[in-house]
Amino acid sequence: MQDTQINDKLFHWLGAQHPGVARDRERLVASYAQAQAPSREHEDWKYTDILRVFEQDYVPAPALALTGQDLATLLPLAGYAARLVFLNGVYSRQLSAVEQAGIRVDSLEDYSRTGACGYNALFDGTGVSQSGKLQLLNTIFASQGVVVSVARNVVVDKPVCLVYVNSGEGTSALNTRNLIVCEAFSRCTVESFHVSRGQNTFFTNTVSEIFAREGASVTYNQLVSESTGSTMVHSTCVLQDAASTFEANSFLLDGGIIRNNTRVAHRGEDCTTRLNGLYLTTGTQHFDTFTHVDHEQPNCTTSELYKGVAADKSTGVFAGKIFVAPGAQKTRANQANRNILLSPGATIHSKPQLEIWADDVSCTHGSTVGQLNADHLFYCQARGISRDQAVRLLLQAFVAEVVDKVESGNMKDYLEAALPGKMSS
């Protein structure tokens, strides 16, 4: 398969920027040519139209120079085991630092050039490239990113912070790729922040692969507060070995179009998976949360709680699937999606799904879409609390259930500072 048989602009523009680090490029390109486009005819993309990213014209993102002080002002981090910074999609060695033993960080370039940390076989080891055309594209042209590995038995007390700052004019495409490997019985929290400095109209296509080895415990907290002109597809693909725990808490606070994919597969028994998230949309924002958990082994547990608040003419989407394979007995899974519509023009699509092929399981799911409770509002007003403040109070209470899932750290600090302002109606 030749690149010339592919005709979308995005593919060729990315190819011109960087050849990528993937070793079996030909096979991947052949798959790409065959892959179904993420159009709304594709069941997984039913509610989100992203096709224009393949056909628009791109220019290279301007070089972004930030000082440590600029960064601290933009995103204060109280403490971290490692801070890994990307400026307009380019890994900044200068602003990045590792402060704890037992964690190794390599840039993707170093990794691919030298095979530095011995994880070559793990690149695309989660099979993320098979989950969709954009993930495949990311895999082919991956060049910027980090490989983080936490050694066996190491407990990382402070979070590993991934910081993405985007800023500048012109429409560019950023294609970053991370690999996080938590070896057996290690424990680590990753905090990923996507923030804009001013406006940008970038298309960001990010993939993170995460391996939680036997007995490891990995928490992955994600926050997106991007400019309203931006488009972002973020895909997290997780492989869990036996008795591991993976928890993801995602907070989609600002952006233009955001699609957040989380896929988890269990490769051993007794895995625990907790997926939680919040999406808050205003204006014409469109945030789509897509989760897929493969219960391939017995005795594993998944719980999901996603909440959404949609105002104005915005759209929130939740589609979550839990697949229980034949033989995955004693699976316990529950999935809850709760949404509030704040205005008649706002839209929520909710699609919780269970697909069960084993007979001795306990699985539940539920979904609600509603307005703020009028009785609650009146009760507050009857105590002298203004309607606007009552709305804020009730929304804060609504989202608190998800925010409370996050343990103290930079992410929690950020949320507690940012959310009250997001709650005004």
Add this chain to the structure above:
Amino acid sequence: MLSIRDLHANINGKEILRGINLEVKAGEVHAIMGPNGSGKSTLSSVIAGRDIFEVTGGEIVFNNKVINQMSPEDRAREGIFLSFQYPVEIPGVSITNFMKAAIESKHKYLGIPPLSAGDFLKMMKEKRKIVELDDNLSKRAVNEGFSGGEKKKNEIFQMAMLDPKLAILDETDSGLDIDALRIVATGVNKLKTKDNAFLVITHYQRLLDYIVPDVVHILYKGRIVKSGPKELALEMEARGYDWIKKEAGE
């Protein structure tokens, strides 16, 4: 203090209040009794400003201001308190934060300097005692998982915090056992002064053994059909509501 003149109110086009007249002065306790569906709870909601009811005629004057058009929050800040028949549970909002928001709103409206955090907590502690509200309950979300008695105690606690001029107790006795009833009623009596007034809405007379009214009104089909001294409540208890219906010509 409260003066209601020929008040008419609808819900979904159906007339519930059909010409209410009521005068309540400072220092007075008025009881409003009546059979189910007579409009008792509607009257309390309309005074508090609930917008699902449409006032189609008449006036509500509170402290010399016509409040028909006033928002519920401003009525509360002016000094009207409604103790709900069914207090709602608000998951995620602690009583402390809820009361803090309420007190801050009132102070801002009235131009009173805000309370310090210390003074606020001291006040919470004092007022909790009035209704023997458990310290642990105030850390919990508003009414969430409370028993019927705890919910009503919490209403009176909030009343004590907000120190209203006019308190409307809407069926505060419903769902209360005798111990809880006594605690709630004792709390109310402690809060009674010559400067405030109470409107006690109840289906049964038993609450009025504890909160003794100056005037009893009988509400029937959206009108006050009879008013009298506190003995009227006993008569209602003894004779039931049928004779009222007969007197009303049914």
